[in-house]
Amino acid sequence: MTNKAKSPDRYYLTTPIYYVNARPHLGHAYSTIVCDAIARRKRAMGIDTWFLTGTDEHGQKIERSAQLAGRTPAEFATAISAEFRGLWDRLGLTYDDFIRTTEERHKRGTQHLFAALRDKGYIYKGSYTGQYCVSDEAYVDGPPGTPCPDCGRITETVSEENYFFKLSAFERKLLEFYDANPGFMGPESTRREVISFVRSGLKDLSVSRTSFSWGIPVPGDEKHVIYVWLDALANYMTALGYGSDDPADKARFEKFWPADMHLIGKEISRFHCVYWPAFLMAAGLPLPRSVRANGWLLFDQGKMSKSRGNIVRADTVQEVLGADALRYFLLREIPFGQDGSFSFDALVQRYNGDLANGYGNLVSRVVNMVHKYFGGVLPEAGAETPAEATLRESAVAAIAAFGPAFDEMNFSEALKSLWTLVGDTDGYLTANAPWKRPADRPEAEHVALQARVLATAAEAIRIVTALVYPILPESAAKVWRQLGLGEIKDAAKNSFLNEVAWGGLKAGTRFEEPAPLFPRAEKDALERMQNLEDENNRSAIEAASKQEGADKAPAPRVGSVKPPTVADTNVISVKPPTAGGPRVGSVKPPTVSEVNAESVKPPTRGGPRDGSVKPPTVTAPMVGAVNPPTVESPTAAVEAPAAAAAPEAPAAAPTSPQITIDDFVKIDLRVAQILVAERVPKADKLLRLEVDLGYEKRQILAGIAQYYEPEKLVGRKIVIVANLAPRKMRGLESNGMLLAASLPDGAPVLAGFLEDVPLGARLK
Numbered sequence: 001m002t003n004k005a006k007s008p009d010r011y012y013l014t015t016p017i018y019y020v021n022a023r024p025h026l027g028h029a030y031s032t033i034v035c036d037a038i039a040r041r042k043r044a045m046g047i048d049t050w051f052l053t054g055t056d057e058h059g060q061k062i063e064r065s066a067q068l069a070g071r072t073p074a075e076f077a078t079a080i081s082a083e084f085r086g087l088w089d090r091l092g093l094t095y096d097d098f099i100r101t102t103e104e105r106h107k108r109g110t111q112h113l114f115a116a117l118r119d120k121g122y123i124y125k126g127s128y129t130g131q132y133c134v135s136d137e138a139y140v141d142g143p144p145g146t147p148c149p150d151c152g153r154i155t156e157t158v159s160e161e162n163y164f165f166k167l168s169a170f171e172r173k174l175l176e177f178y179d180a181n182p183g184f185m186g187p188e189s190t191r192r193e194v195i196s197f198v199r200s201g202l203k204d205l206s207v208s209r210t211s212f213s214w215g216i217p218v219p220g221d222e223k224h225v226i227y228v229w230l231d232a233l234a235n236y237m238t239a240l241g242y243g244s245d246d247p248a249d250k251a252r253f254e255k256f257w258p259a260d261m262h263l264i265g266k267e268i269s270r271f272h273c274v275y276w277p278a279f280l281m282a283a284g285l286p287l288p289r290s291v292r293a294n295g296w297l298l299f300d301q302g303k304m305s306k307s308r309g310n311i312v313r314a315d316t317v318q319e320v321l322g323a324d325a326l327r328y329f330l331l332r333e334i335p336f337g338q339d340g341s342f343s344f345d346a347l348v349q350r351y352n353g354d355l356a357n358g359y360g361n362l363v364s365r366v367v368n369m370v371h372k373y374f375g376g377v378l379p380e381a382g383a384e385t386p387a388e389a390t391l392r393e394s395a396v397a398a399i400a401a402f403g404p405a406f407d408e409m410n411f412s413e414a415l416k417s418l419w420t421l422v423g424d425t426d427g428y429l430t431a432n433a434p435w436k437r438p439a440d441r442p443e444a445e446h447v448a449l450q451a452r453v454l455a456t457a458a459e460a461i462r463i464v465t466a467l468v469y470p471i472l473p474e475s476a477a478k479v480w481r482q483l484g485l486g487e488i489k490d491a492a493k494n495s496f497l498n499e500v501a502w503g504g505l506k507a508g509t510r511f512e513e514p515a516p517l518f519p520r521a522e523k524d525a526l527e528r529m530q531n532l533e534d535e536n537n538r539s540a541i542e543a544a545s546k547q548e549g550a551d552k553a554p555a556p557r558v559g560s561v562k563p564p565t566v567a568d569t570n571v572i573s574v575k576p577p578t579a580g581g582p583r584v585g586s587v588k589p590p591t592v593s594e595v596n597a598e599s600v601k602p603p604t605r606g607g608p609r610d611g612s613v614k615p616p617t618v619t620a621p622m623v624g625a626v627n628p629p630t631v632e633s634p635t636a637a638v639e640a641p642a643a644a645a646a647p648e649a650p651a652a653a654p655t656s657p658q659i660t661i662d663d664f665v666k667i668d669l670r671v672a673q674i675l676v677a678e679r680v681p682k683a684d685k686l687l688r689l690e691v692d693l694g695y696e697k698r699q700i701l702a703g704i705a706q707y708y709e710p711e712k713l714v715g716r717k718i719v720i721v722a723n724l725a726p727r728k729m730r731g732l733e734s735n736g737m738l739l740a741a742s743l744p745d746g747a748p749v750l751a752g753f754l755e756d757v758p759l760g761a762r763l764k
């Protein structure tokens with residue numbers, strides 16, 4: 001089977017649809033910005049383009065996040081979906097449609113697809129007992145307790161009567177398809193992974209669930225909901241009108257399907273390159289022409305993600321440097337397909353180097369001089385000298401290199417070639433110095449030189465601006481106006497990118513007044529961005545803490561409500577103070593310090609007051625930042641359970657820095673129950689625990705093996721720090737930290753309660 005040939009003057013591209021359990025961050029913005037740049041270029045080439053994005057709103061993960069936030073899944077999904085859409089609008093992204101999987105059109109289309117697959121005999125009923133990763137909404141092979149191969153979280157055992165899709169029937173067909181369509185998926189690493197996954201054998205896939213209800217009902221058997229990935233993938237067609245009888249919908253679907261490109265993150269290639277084509281083959285529908293995977297945006301060495309708590313928001317960058325700066329950075333800095341690190345430092349450097357001092361400065365010099373020397377009217381260039389010929393050749397080379405590189409999604413190289421032209425133009429200006437008349441150069445000759453140099457430089461700028469428009473739309477629009485060319489959007493509508501050639505800027509064109517493009521970012525830009533992130537996290541956490549325990553509380557900033565499913569190390573022990581006399585009458589709890597499984601970190605003394613306790617969702621130093629918090633709030637003093645468990649000991653005046661109640665609420669302490677406890681091979685101190693928080697289960701590695709028999713721990717209710725970044729130990733991911741009192745000899749005593757406390761209850 002090959003992809004259906006489609007008219008080259010149409011182009012349909014999609015982003016992944018985003019889960020609504022987390023507020024948008026730069027990682028999400030990345031895929032959407034890339035699609036936006038492509039869509040703008042296609043349109044400016046006269047191609048009838050359809051750019052789809054949206055939100056993925058069903059599934060157990062969303063249901064649980066909503067529950068935790070005390071809202072219905074529908075309310076919760078609506079709030080977060082609006083955050084995504086609002087951000088795309090603030091960033092000026094030109095999507096043509098935004099689909100929500102909770103919309104009626106999607107429900108209808110997805111049910112239509114399910115029914116088509118069933119009618120064609122590719123869906124049958126069976127029963128499934130196995131492991132399921134709620135976080136990734138994926139089935140996982142292996143015995144109970146198997147961690148998810150993608151995220152490392154412990155899978156849940158599900159046992160259900162399900163509908164199955166005959167994926168096994170497509171093994172050979174998929175391999176043949178990949179062979180016949182070598183351009184179907186990329187980059188090469190994705191292609192290799194996918195092919196080897198399929199070669200290793202495909203099992204039938206469970207495509208319905210009965211254990212929760214937040215989904216699209218299976219047509220005719222409503223106690224089942226359709227598996228979220230089948231539901232989610234269908235969006236690419238339902239948004240066009242698949243499954244609708246309306247003639248307009250039918251026409252749109254006919255016109256744009258199959259998609260020319262699904263742009264996705266690399267971790268979801270299996271769903272897009274294996275399941276999706278198999279569903280389509282089974283339904284007898286044309287397959288997408290390509291799937292392209294972007295790498296991950298890393299921050300502080302980890303994939304930027306809510307669960308790691310290391311996110312940066314696109315708004316922050318936009319507010320300080322502008323949306324174009326963000327677009328430029330993401331496309332220039334990260335070779336598409338590879339992982340790339342994000343840092344404010346690197347961003348500011350690129351911004352100042354390439355935009356403020358590079359392109360921006362060049363435009364401002366030339367436009368200013370045209371105003372100064374020619375009253376704002378572009379002069380006739382006159383006869384070309386070797387210097388102009390060289391610059392023209394450089395422009396021709398940039399034009400030749402940019403398009404193919406961009407179209408192969410090699411944005412970084414495309415921009416590099418364009419910036420060679422920026423650099424050459426700068427050099428040309430400096431070499432010819434139209435602002436300086438040597439004493440021996442006659443006036444008329446100097447004016448001719450000024451005219452030639454400025455007209456030539458302005459033409460080079462026009463070319464850079466036309467080509468860079470899809471990547472720097474706002475700035476290109478400003479430059480276009482300054483060059484007296486009017487609205488670049490209108491030019492784009494007239495397919496101007498098909499006609500970029502040297503010599504388009506005509507003498508006599510009246511330039512507009514110069515206007516600043518990229519004001520240089522001074523030192524405070526970094527600080528401002530960091531402060532914006534901190535402020536945002538503070539308010540998110542405040543909202544979360546208000547929401548906790550108060551159903552009547554106002555709507556929280558929803559994405560922030562679910563405690564990140566992360567943790568750093570394994571045990572927080574509440575240490576008895578080690579020196580000095582008791583603070584008589586004081587209700588201050590002992591200092592909380594962190595006991596790592598493998599190492600015992602001494603508490604930091606006298607560190608900065610708030611620098612030391614950063615909110616869990618912060619961007620910059622995170623994990624170390626929570627180390628070691630001192631619990632000083634009155635609430636904590638009264639309620640800290642482990643304080644009661646701590647043995648009598650001489651108390652010392654706390655020497656750790658004070659924190660405020662705001663700092664304390666950043667630590668998400670929760671009641672959990674131990675379900676599984678076992679030793680970790682070759683690690684004397686470590687126990688592997690699976691704990692139940694009521695709203696989710698997770699794996700925690702705890703350095704308590706020398707003090708607790710694993711069998712005796714099963715069933716015990718404990719307290720964990722629920723919002724520390726995950727951490728790998730001995731190849732296993734630890735997603736939490738236990739609270740324990742530390743005896744003078746270092747032995748931990750796990751915190752617990754006399755009364756029965758529900759799982760997931762928060763300690764405040």
Ligand code: MSP
Nearest residue numbers: 016017018019027056232233264265296297303304
């Ligand atoms: N809902 C599914 C996709 C269904 S598509 C039919 C999903 N959602 S997601 O919100 O978890 O991720 C959406 C996209 O954002 C993915 O492509 C993912 O790779 C991308 N990113 C999330 N964090 C990212 C980074 N830190 N860096 C780059 N992309 C990232 O998966």
